[in-house]
Amino acid sequence: MSIDTRPAAPQRTSSVPRRMRSVPRPRRGTGNPVAGIGSLIWLVIVLVPLYTLLSSSLMHQDEALNGDPLAFPTDPTLDNYTTVLDSGFLSLLGNTAVVAVATVVLVLVLSVPVAYVAVRTRSRLSSLAFRTFLLGVAIPAQAVIVPLYLLIGKMGLYDSLWAIILPTAAFAMPVAVLVLSGTMRDVSEEMYEAMALDGASPLRMLWQLAVPLSKGGISTVAIFSALQAWNGFLFPLILTQSEENRVLTLGLFTFMTQFGVNIPAVLAAIVLSVVPIFAVYLVARRALVDGLMGVGGK
Amino acid sequence: MSVHTPHAERGGDRKAAVGSVGRPPVGWAVPGILFFALFAIVPLAIAVYLSFTTWDGLDSPALTGLDNWTRLFKDSEFGQAAWLTLLLTTISWAFQTPVALLLGVWAAGRQRSRAVLSAVFFIPLLLSTTAIAVLFHALLDPNFGVVKEIGPWIGVDPNVMGSSTGALLVVAFVGGWQFMPFHTLIYQGGARQIPEVLYQAASIDGAGMIRQFFHITLPQLRHTMTTSSVLMIVGSLTYFDTVLIMTKGGPGTDTTILPYLMYRTGFQTYDLGYAAAIATALVVVATGLSLLLVRFSGFGSMRSTREGM
Numbered sequence: 001m002s003i004d005t006r007p008a009a010p011q012r013t014s015s016v017p018r019r020m021r022s023v024p025r026p027r028r029g030t031g032n033p034v035a036g037i038g039s040l041i042w043l044v045i046v047l048v049p050l051y052t053l054l055s056s057s058l059m060h061q062d063e064a065l066n067g068d069p070l071a072f073p074t075d076p077t078l079d080n081y082t083t084v085l086d087s088g089f090l091s092l093l094g095n096t097a098v099v100a101v102a103t104v105v106l107v108l109v110l111s112v113p114v115a116y117v118a119v120r121t122r123s124r125l126s127s128l129a130f131r132t133f134l135l136g137v138a139i140p141a142q143a144v145i146v147p148l149y150l151l152i153g154k155m156g157l158y159d160s161l162w163a164i165i166l167p168t169a170a171f172a173m174p175v176a177v178l179v180l181s182g183t184m185r186d187v188s189e190e191m192y193e194a195m196a197l198d199g200a201s202p203l204r205m206l207w208q209l210a211v212p213l214s215k216g217g218i219s220t221v222a223i224f225s226a227l228q229a230w231n232g233f234l235f236p237l238i239l240t241q242s243e244e245n246r247v248l249t250l251g252l253f254t255f256m257t258q259f260g261v262n263i264p265a266v267l268a269a270i271v272l273s274v275v276p277i278f279a280v281y282l283v284a285r286r287a288l289v290d291g292l293m294g295v296g297g298k
Numbered sequence: 299m300s301v302h303t304p305h306a307e308r309g310g311d312r313k314a315a316v317g318s319v320g321r322p323p324v325g326w327a328v329p330g331i332l333f334f335a336l337f338a339i340v341p342l343a344i345a346v347y348l349s350f351t352t353w354d355g356l357d358s359p360a361l362t363g364l365d366n367w368t369r370l371f372k373d374s375e376f377g378q379a380a381w382l383t384l385l386l387t388t389i390s391w392a393f394q395t396p397v398a399l400l401l402g403v404w405a406a407g408r409q410r411s412r413a414v415l416s417a418v419f420f421i422p423l424l425l426s427t428t429a430i431a432v433l434f435h436a437l438l439d440p441n442f443g444v445v446k447e448i449g450p451w452i453g454v455d456p457n458v459m460g461s462s463t464g465a466l467l468v469v470a471f472v473g474g475w476q477f478m479p480f481h482t483l484i485y486q487g488g489a490r491q492i493p494e495v496l497y498q499a500a501s502i503d504g505a506g507m508i509r510q511f512f513h514i515t516l517p518q519l520r521h522t523m524t525t526s527s528v529l530m531i532v533g534s535l536t537y538f539d540t541v542l543i544m545t546k547g548g549p550g551t552d553t554t555i556l557p558y559l560m561y562r563t564g565f566q567t568y569d570l571g572y573a574a575a576i577a578t579a580l581v582v583v584a585t586g587l588s589l590l591l592v593r594f595s596g597f598g599s600m601r602s603t604r605e606g607m
Binding site for chain 1: 321322323324326327329330331333334335336337338339340341342344345348355359397400401403404405412415416417418419420421422424425426427428429432433434435436437439441442443444447448475478483528532535538539542543557560561564565570573574577578580581584585588
């Protein structure tokens with residue numbers, strides 16, 4: 001990157017710096033018409049399907065099938081939601097919640113020590129472990145699903161919620177370790193040294209220094225692991241079978257065939273499956289967005 | 299600080315002494331590493347092993363040497379699936395990169411309106427791939443979906459899922475609809491880290507907005523672009539969910555991408571040995587592409603975007 005500003009700068013120093021100071025963030029994209037129009041177009045592309053999702057889920061079946069799907073429902077009804085709730089939705093929700101919570105706990109309990117060791121020690125073993133996790137980001141779940149089917153079967157876990165939880169947690173770990181070691185690295189060496197002089201054990205340093213100061217990273221990891229567990233499809237599809245162990249994503253897929261042309265009911269099921277995630281988004285938007293934005297800066 | 303080796307320098311010695319106090323034992327990382335290895339690394343090795351066997355999922359896998367691999371290279375269905383995977387990945391990359399780049403740079407501005415729109419753009423990322431596929435399956439139903447109303451306006455045939463090209467484009471579009479916010483955020487984060495002074499210097503030199511974009515924004519975002527592209531390539535494998543739900547690999551086999559071919563071979567015809575061979579090929583291709591990208595973009599050598607400043 002080399003932009004030569006030297007020839008121009010001296011003549012204009014009198015006027016330019018003051019203007020720059022008064023406008024703190026000038027230039028960046030301000031009034032860029034192409035991006036502005038583009039973003040409006042994208043807004044429409046995002047909103048039309050979402051609007052149809054909501055409005056059609058409130059329609060009677062014949063209106064959804066014969067009327068204008070873009071119109072507002074003439075006689076809004078919650079019947080579709082009742083249909084979904086009567087079709088075992090709550091059991092799907094319960095299973096998914098168990099899977100999500102267990103995944104988050106497992107990921108945090110296993111990843112925090114790995115990240116802490118990676119940041120606080122300089123042995124070759126720990127850097128090797130760190131590199132392994134780095135590489136792990138690129139392992140697609142599809143690639144290992146056949147062996148996992150074998151492995152889970154041999155462990156006697158086929159068609160249980162554990163069959164979903166264990167691989168989901170493992171595949172959430174690489175990103176968790178990367179994010180956690182990123183935030184833990186920001187804890188300054190002086191603070192560790194100060195605690196060491198007080199005779200603190202490594203465990204106390206982890207618990208009273210590293211963990212409290214990486215709350216941001218920990219909540220990002222928790223939310224992402226939960227999201228991954230909530231939205232996962234491949235592991236439940238291959239590793240479970242019975243209705244009692246069915247999770248939401250698989251349930252939606254089943255509804256699609258079961259309800260057939262009762263499209264409003266299918267859409268209502270989608271809406272219901274998103275509500276919990278949406279609630280989390282409203283509460284924890286910052287942690288979610290900042291975590292993702294950090295990916296581009298590293 | 300009691301023992302001095304003859305060659306130890308003073309500084310390094312002191313550092314080691316202070317540094318060794320309160321370091322956690324490396325053993326703490328062992329449970330996490332073992333767990334990850336058991337469910338991610340070991341299966342990768344087993345996949346390679348299974349690719350040399352024949353296995354129906356019931357009996358034990360039986361070694362058959364290179365049979366699966368010779369079959370793979372002669373299998374026209376595998377060839378088609380590999381081609382479709384490459385095509386789909388390229389189409390999605392070409393669709394998502396420019397849009398995410400523009401939206402991301404635009405959203406990097408701190409205006410309130412942009413923050414609000416960004417929050418709306420984020421919503422698709424909250425839905426599962428499954429929910430989105432089921433949603434678009436309903437929207438694109440040629441008889442009952444929105445597509446019969448809106449389609450004609452924007453030049454989309456209501457029966458778009460019935461044509462080979464249409465179905466593939468729809469899969470790419472649906473994937474983009476879901477993951478655009480993710481890549482937008484990555485670019486937004488990258489754009490916010492570009493030093494303001496570069497833009498100030500450029501505008502003093504009289505560079506207009508377009509030149510600033512091509513000579514500052516774009517080069518400064520090259521690491522971001524690599525990150526985003528690698529994630530897109532790895533992520534294009536998740537189109538499996540979309541394909542399974544929306545097209546079942548059809549019409550015919552015209553959206554049968556590698557992950558779907560693997561699924562069909564492994565879990566519908568229970569030819570798990572051959573499915574493992576397809577899976578192994580998939581990993582090799584995905585990792586290879588990612589490494590190539592990292593190498594050619596200079597990301598691996600960690601060349602700084604701050605060079606020359």
